[in-house]
Amino acid sequence: MTVAGWITIGLVTITVLGVVAIIRHHTSPHRTRTPRGTEPGHGDTLVYAKERTAFFGSGNEDAAGRVVRVTRDPQHYARAMMPGNRK
Incomplete structure (x- = not known):
């Protein structure tokens, strides 16, 4: 696999993890609205x-x-x- 392929896989992984973290943060039960x-x-x-x-x-x-x-x-x-x- 080339360097460009590894960079693409790394960026996609970081993006997916970031989106999952944002979704978990906004749907967590400890977040109460005052x-x-x-x-x-x-x-x-x-x-x-x-x-x-x-x-x-x-x-x-x-x-x-x-x-x-x-x-x-x-x-x-x-x-x-x-x-x-x-x-």
Whole structure:
């Protein structure tokens, strides 16, 4: 058998083993699906965002902070993210 034949057999074997491993991983019983997201809560979460701006040539940097309120209720959050004409 030539070198090309051995290389072909090796690549086919590796491909078949890889496909079998992927199928076994996706069908294994230890893989349980948990619901995504979080439970809806009451109140808001405060998120602090810091922005930096640098002016060209001066070397000064200003830092501006902003506090954003993010609701824990997914329905209220979805309504807030809708465009203004769709609310």
